[in-house]
Amino acid sequence: MFLATLLLAVPLGGYIAKVYGxxxxxxxxxxxxxxxxxxxxxxxxxxxxxxxxxxxxxxxxLNLIWFFWAMFCLLNQSWLPMNPDHNPNMTPDLAWNTxxxxxxxxxxxxxxxETGVSYFSQVxxxxxxxxxxxxxxxAAAAVVFNALKDRTTDKLGxxxxxxxxxxxxxxxxxCILVATIHLFEGTPMTFxxxxxxxxxxxxxxxxxxxxxAAFVAIKHVGTNGGGFFGANSAHPFENxxxxxxxxxxxxxxxxxxxxxxxxxxYCNKKRLAWVxxxxxxVGFLLLVVPAVITEVRGNPYIAHMGIAQPGxxxxxxxxxxxAVASAFWSIATTVISTGSxxxxxxxxxxxxxxxxxxxxxxxxxxxxxxxxxxxxxIYVILAVFIGGLMVGRTPEFGGKKIEAREMKIAMIIAxxxxxxxLSGTAIxxxxxxxxxxxxxxxxxxxxxxxxxxxxxxxxxxxxxxxxYQYTSSSANNGSGFEGLADNNPFWNISTGIVLLFSxxxxxxxxxxxxxxxxxxxxxPVSNGTLKTDTGTFGLLVFAVKVxxxxxxxxxxxxxxxxxxxxxxx
Amino acid sequence: xxxxxxxGLFKKELVLEAVKQSFIKLNPKYQYRNPVMFTxxxxxxxxxxxxxxxxxxEHSQGSFAYNLIIFLILLLTLLFANFAEAxxxxxxxxxxxxxxxxxxxxxxxxxxxxxxxxxxxVHIVPSSQLVKGDIFMCEAGDIIPTDGEIIDGxxxxxxxxxxxxxxxxxRESGGDKSSVTGGTKVLSDKIKVKVTxxxxxSFLDKMIALVEGASRQKTPNEIALTILLxxxxxxxxxxxxxxxxxxxxxxxxxxxxxxxxxxxxxxxxTIGGLLSAIGISGMDRAxxxxxxxxxxxxVETAGxxxxxxxxxxxxxxxxxxxxxxxxxxxxxxxxxxxxxAVLSSKSDTTPEGKSIVELGKKMLADNPLAxxxxxxxxxxVTHQVNFTAETRSSGVxxxxxxxxxxxxx
Numbered sequence: 022m023f024l025a026t027l028l029l030a031v032p033l034g035g036y037i038a039k040v041y042g043x044x045x046x047x048x049x050x051x052x053x054x055x056x057x058x059x060x061x062x063x064x065x066x067x068x069x070x071x072x073x074x075x076x077x078x079x080x081x082x083l084n085l086i087w088f089f090w091a092m093f094c095l096l097n098q099s100w101l102p103m104n105p106d107h108n109p110n111m112t113p114d115l116a117w118n119t120x121x122x123x124x125x126x127x128x129x130x131x132x133x134x135e136t137g138v139s140y141f142s143q144v145x146x147x148x149x150x151x152x153x154x155x156x157x158x159x160a161a162a163a164v165v166f167n168a169l170k171d172r173t174t175d176k177l178g179x180x181x182x183x184x185x186x187x188x189x190x191x192x193x194x195x196c197i198l199v200a201t202i203h204l205f206e207g208t209p210m211t212f213x214x215x216x217x218x219x220x221x222x223x224x225x226x227x228x229x230x231x232x233x234a235a236f237v238a239i240k241h242v243g244t245n246g247g248g249f250f251g252a253n254s255a256h257p258f259e260n261x262x263x264x265x266x267x268x269x270x271x272x273x274x275x276x277x278x279x280x281x282x283x284x285x286x287y288c289n290k291k292r293l294a295w296v297x298x299x300x301x302x303v304g305f306l307l308l309v310v311p312a313v314i315t316e317v318r319g320n321p322y323i324a325h326m327g328i329a330q331p332g333x334x335x336x337x338x339x340x341x342x343x344a345v346a347s348a349f350w351s352i353a354t355t356v357i358s359t360g361s362x363x364x365x366x367x368x369x370x371x372x373x374x375x376x377x378x379x380x381x382x383x384x385x386x387x388x389x390x391x392x393x394x395x396x397x398x399i400y401v402i403l404a405v406f407i408g409g410l411m412v413g414r415t416p417e418f419g420g421k422k423i424e425a426r427e428m429k430i431a432m433i434i435a436x437x438x439x440x441x442x443l444s445g446t447a448i449x450x451x452x453x454x455x456x457x458x459x460x461x462x463x464x465x466x467x468x469x470x471x472x473x474x475x476x477x478x479x480x481x482x483x484x485x486x487x488x489y490q491y492t493s494s495s496a497n498n499g500s501g502f503e504g505l506a507d508n509n510p511f512w513n514i515s516t517g518i519v520l521l522f523s524x525x526x527x528x529x530x531x532x533x534x535x536x537x538x539x540x541x542x543x544x545p546v547s548n549g550t551l552k553t554d555t556g557t558f559g560l561l562v563f564a565v566k567v568x569x570x571x572x573x574x575x576x577x578x579x580x581x582x583x584x585x586x587x588x589x590x
Numbered sequence: 591x592x593x594x595x596x597x598g599l600f601k602k603e604l605v606l607e608a609v610k611q612s613f614i615k616l617n618p619k620y621q622y623r624n625p626v627m628f629t630x631x632x633x634x635x636x637x638x639x640x641x642x643x644x645x646x647x648e649h650s651q652g653s654f655a656y657n658l659i660i661f662l663i664l665l666l667t668l669l670f671a672n673f674a675e676a677x678x679x680x681x682x683x684x685x686x687x688x689x690x691x692x693x694x695x696x697x698x699x700x701x702x703x704x705x706x707x708x709x710x711x712v713h714i715v716p717s718s719q720l721v722k723g724d725i726f727m728c729e730a731g732d733i734i735p736t737d738g739e740i741i742d743g744x745x746x747x748x749x750x751x752x753x754x755x756x757x758x759x760x761r762e763s764g765g766d767k768s769s770v771t772g773g774t775k776v777l778s779d780k781i782k783v784k785v786t787x788x789x790x791x792s793f794l795d796k797m798i799a800l801v802e803g804a805s806r807q808k809t810p811n812e813i814a815l816t817i818l819l820x821x822x823x824x825x826x827x828x829x830x831x832x833x834x835x836x837x838x839x840x841x842x843x844x845x846x847x848x849x850x851x852x853x854x855x856x857x858x859x860t861i862g863g864l865l866s867a868i869g870i871s872g873m874d875r876a877x878x879x880x881x882x883x884x885x886x887x888x889v890e891t892a893g894x895x896x897x898x899x900x901x902x903x904x905x906x907x908x909x910x911x912x913x914x915x916x917x918x919x920x921x922x923x924x925x926x927x928x929x930x931a932v933l934s935s936k937s938d939t940t941p942e943g944k945s946i947v948e949l950g951k952k953m954l955a956d957n958p959l960a961x962x963x964x965x966x967x968x969x970x971v972t973h974q975v976n977f978t979a980e981t982r983s984s985g986v987x988x989x990x991x992x993x994x995x996x997x998x999x
Contacts, residue, residue: 403818410815413893425814432821440828447832450839484839547896572856573829580836 022267022349026274033275034282034294040190041163041183041287052189059185067185070176073536076164077529079180080157084124084525087153091120094146095138104139105214106229111137118513118520123147125524126154126389127497128240128247128360129516131508135229135250140212147247148236152188155243155276158391159187161528162280165395166287168535169419175540191276192242199272200238206268207261210234233258241272244389246360246499254350254363255339266342266363270350277357277387280394290419292554297397300559304386304566309352312373316348320370321589337368348373351500355380358389360499367477367486367502371589374485374502375582381496383570384438389497392524395531401553402431402534403569404562409551418553420545421538434530438495439573441519445491446577448515450484462511475512477504481585488581494519604680611676612669625820626862627671629827633850634668637661640846651845660847664854671863678870685877686798696772698735701725701782717772724785728776736772736785737792743781749774752793764939797882809886812869819862826856910941913949925960928953929967934996938977938984 060067071079094101095116099109111119115132122129128151132138138147160183167177204210209230220226229250236249237259246253254260254269281301285294319330333344342350347364354361355377366377380386385396406423409416416423456471463475476483486502493501494516501507507516544550552558615621621628641661644654651657696717701710703725712727717735720726725741728734734747744762749755751773758777761767770783772792787793808816830853837844869886876883876892883889918927932950935943954961970989977984983997 406814406818410811415811415890415894416814423814424810425817428814428817432817436821436825436828439825443828443832447835451835454835454839454841481840484836569825573825576829576833576852577836580840580842584840 022270023274026271026278029271030275030278031282033279034284035286037191037279037283038166038286040186041166041178041283056185056189060181065181067179067182069179071179072175073164073168073177073532073539076161076177076180076536077532080161080528081525083153083184084157087150088120088124091123091146091150092116094142095119098139098142098146101139101141103141103144103212105212106136106139108136108139114510114513115508118517119147120150121517121520122494122499123150123245123247124154125497125520126151126158126243126245126392127358127494127520127524128245128499129494129501129520130247130251130253130499131513131516133251134231134248137251140231143236143249144232148239151236151239151243151245151247152192153184155192155239155245155390156184156188158389158528159191159276159280160184160391161532162284162391162394163187164532165398165535166284168532168539169284170288170539171420171543173540173543175536177536177539192239195242195272195275196235196238199242199268200234202268203234203237203261203265206265207258208234208237208265209258230258237269238272240361241269241359242276244273244277244357244359246354246358248361254361255365257341260339260363263341263346266346266350269361269363270353273357273359273361274353274387276390277393280391281387284394288419290554296554296556296559297401297562299556300563300566301386301397303563304383305352305356305380308356308376308380308386309349312352312369312376313345313348315370315372316344318370334368334370337365339364352376352380354500355493355496355498357387357393358384358496358498360493360497362500365503366489366500367504371482371485371582371586374489375578375586377500378485378489378492378578378582379570379574381492381498382438382442382574383566384496385566392497392527396527398531398535399431399434399527400566400569401562402427403435404558404565405551405553406431407565408558408561412551414551417544417550418538420543421541422544423538427534427537430530430534434527435569437522437526441495441523442488442491442574443577445494445515445519446488449487449491453483453487463509475506475509477506481581481588485581485585488577490516491519495523497524601684604677604684607680608673608676611680612672615672615676616668621668624862624866625816626823626857626859627668629823629857630664630854630859630863631668633854634661634664637664637847637850650843652847657847660851664850667854667859667863671859674864674867675870678867678874682870682874682877685874690795690798696733696735699727699729699732701727718789720785720789722785722788725782726785727780727782729780730776730778732776734770734772734774734776734783736789737787737794738770738772738783738785740768740770740781741784743779745779745781746777747774748777751775765941765944809869809890811890812865812886815861815865819858819865823857823862826853829856910945912945913942916949916953925954925957925963928960929964930994931996932964933967933971934985934994936971936986937974938996940977943977943984 056067095111096113097110098104099107110116111132115137118129118131123146134143160180163183164177164180200210210232211230212232213230216228216230217225218228231249233249237254239245240247240249248254248256248259250256250259252259254266260266260269278298281294281298284297285291315334317333320334320336323330323334323336332338332340335344338344338347342363348369350363351366351369351373353359358381366374369377385393385400387393388396402418402423405418406416406428409423453476458471476486478486486505489502490505490507490512493499497520505512507513616631618628618631621631637657637660640651641654641657644651644657697714698717698720700713700715700720702713703710720736726735726738728745730745740761740763742763744760746758747761747770748758749771752771759767761770761781763781769786770781771794773794830849833844833849833852872889873883873886876889881892883892916924916927916931918924928950931946932954935946935950938944938946954964967988971986972989973987975981975983975985975987975995977997981997983995985993985995985997987993
């Protein structure tokens with residue numbers, strides 16, 4: 022599966038590079054007339070080049086407009102059309118959280134799709150946001166690609182052009198293919214409401230349906246992760262067979278892989294792209310392998326009870342997938358910040374849990390569409406800086422000197438991720454430890470307001486639940502240890518704030534750095550330049566990432582998954 | 591600038607001075623400039639309070655000995671960082687000080703115009719006592735004590751100590767090559783020099799001040815690195831602070847000493863402490879290679895250089911215009927031209943004028959008749975018009991009323 026993705030991704034990367042470079046591709050035939058119509062209607066000139074500041078202004082304005090549209094849909098869905106199951110309006114805090122989380126490509130879902138949203142909201146609100154948030158990420162990455170070419174300029178292409186092309190040329194064709202495959206596998210695609218059937222026991226069961234296939238496609242291709250149903254890809258309708266599981270896996274990883282290769286093709290730095298990809302792969306493998314092994318070994322407590330576990334740790338997992346596929350999926354989904362799940366993450370062993378957390382804390386092994394590359398770029402800047410000073414030269418990347426201003430931006434971005442995760446978790450743990458009465462902020466099913474009610478598991482695993490929730494928000498992942506009761510004002514609002522900061526700052530930062538670098542004078546390669554397309558440099562980048570993540574997060578991990586693991590053994 | 595020989599790393603005076611400085615630098619106003627070490631200092635102070643707190647009866651923070659050891663370790667870390675910086679500074683200052691000493695203690699042969707017994711007496715005084723306007727004398731083998739202008743005589747001088755030029759240069763009174771610099775050595779002949787600078791403002795003093803002053807400015811890479819270090823420090827402050835509620839939830843109380851120790855281990859203490867010492871020693875290294883860096887940025891740029899192109903006139907070329915031949919206009923003879931040219935250039939002290947005189951004299955030497963006539967002319971000179979930059983002309987007046995001028999008037 023991994024190799025298949027790689028084989029597909031390299032040519033896709035070339036295709037993406039052609040799209041962004043403005044060259045002709047075979048999809049032009051279909052989409053060019055549509056795009057021209059669209060641009061003419063909105064009177065946007067797709068040829069006018071913008072500098073990096075204008076790009077950011079357009080990006081943020083568009084996102085703001087979409088946010089209001091989504092809020093409108095969600096708050097009014099009870100009377101809007103296409104609501105055959107008569108699902109009610111969302112509560113304001115949940116609507117706020119959901120709108121933000123889909124806007125930022127995270128798709129943290131504190132609601133359950135069958136009962137929480139109508140088909141109208143799903144299709145026109147959430148699916149729409151899934152497309153455009155992925156498109157935003159891709160377009161931002163395209164801006165950075167453009168800036169990293171070897172020349173001095175401040176004209177970096179047109180954002181509207183990049184964005185529309187990302188949606189129509191890249192996302193749409195792949196989604197149509199994936200959705201069609203799913204239709205054949207048995208995913209429902211209908212606008213009718215709940216169906217009823219008689220179960221084996223003779224009761225009548227209500228079965229939710231909906232326009233699932235289309236939703237599933239963009240969910241994975243755009244590394245969104247928000248499932249149509251609450252159980253996400255563990256639901257038999259959303260992920261019917263082992264084959265559809267494979268297709269969804271490939272669909273997820275495809276674009277993040279392809280973006281790295283697109284960078285190589287676009288900037289004519291193919292070797293550098295391979296170095297980047299290898300660093301990411303090494304990190305990914307280091308996380309996947311232990312997770313798969315632990316899941317297959319099973320839960321020591323259950324073994325202690327004398328129950329055989331031939332399938333490994335099957336708690337919370339789907340039988341049609343098994344432990345290996347679920348473990349692989351869980352690590353892949355956290356590494357590329359998709360966040361869809363085909364098993365319940367809360368039931369995984371501590372080592373797998375820790376690997377999932379690490380994947381999100383580093384957040385730049387592959388990463389999400391577009392923004393994964395941007396995060397990786399920040400680490401590259403840091404590594405180049407450290408490496409350059411070690412050899413005694415002024416640090417430079419791609420022929421452009423890196424000076425104090427770029428370092429300031431890179432440090433702020435690198436700082437924000439741990440800050441958001443740790444301070445959020447700190448507030449939550451403090452409240453839980455003191456078991457404070459949360460009042461309006463939290464009320465559990467029994468009506469009590471005490472903070473410790475939101476945990477589903479005691480002690481270390483409970484801590485992991487809280488840590489995971491904030492890490493998932495800050496990494497724009499969206500999966501969760503769903504033992505946590507998170508549909509309440511406290512969690513909705515706090516994770517919403519984290520989501521906002523952690524999406525837009527890591528876009529603004531790298532685009533700013535790339536824009537600043539593009540405007541500098543180009544220094545040609547000389548004998549003393551620190552070569553960035555070598556294995557040594559890849560090792561340096563990997564080391565920088567691991568050290569920063571390990572040092573910043575190790576204390577927190579030590580009190581969560583690691584403590585839990587030690588308790589088990 | 592030739593420096594005073596390689597000094598051992600731990601010479602006693604330097605070390606003592608550095609030890610004293612490392613305590614003085616504990617002052618927060620000074621530590622504040624280095625964010626990493628400043629946070630370590632805050633940690634040290636907190637540990638001091640914790641120790642005091644334990645002594646007064648607190649039981650939840652561990653034993654007194656444990657906390658005291660941690661406090662001492664932190665204090666030693668701070669002191670060592672300060673020590674490294676102070677030692678680097680002391681070495682830099684020692685270089686400059688030794689340079690200054692050689693200059694100040696050079697003996698000068700001062701000429702007293704009206705002496706105690708004779709006129710134009712020669713007294714030997716240390717060069718630091720010479721003031722502007724004094725006149726001193728230098729002979730072959732002397733070191734010129736301070737900057738001045740030659741008022742009498744011509745000499746070859748070895749200026750390699752200042753300019754690095756290995757070939758000796760000629761300096762003489764009059765013209766534009768009459769100034770001499772303190773610290774250079776006279777190789778031949780004898781000159782009388784008038785001092786032109788106040789003590790402490792000579793060229794040498796300015797260069798020493800440059801070397802000392804430059805080592806304290808922050809270089810661009812240093813600034814960027816400080817930003818990086820400050821960023822890391824900030825991250826780890828957050829990590830350590832948020833550890834407290836985590837521990838609260840996990841019901842494992844962590845004593846303050848553990849927080850501070852974890853914090854000091856996480857932040858880049860080593861780089862933060864040694865960064866300023868690195869900057870200073872960079873300048874020092876350049877000085878040892880006989881390169882005077884005027885700023886820290888220059889040292890960094892030197893590391894980026896691949897090829898250095900130097901263009902220096904005067905080494906292979908003379909760099910001045912020189913007369914090579916006389917071409918008479920139709921209607922006058924060659925010797926008339928030579929006479930006129932030489933006479934009008936006698937009071938022209940520019941290299942151009944001197945070369946005309948030299949060439950003329952050489953050509954006249956072949957022709958005794960012409961040189962006799964020239965001597966007759968020379969004896970009839972009543973008035974010399976010297977060359978000035980404003981008039982751009984020079985010449986002579988002869989007793990028979992003839993005026994000979996050359997130039998741009």
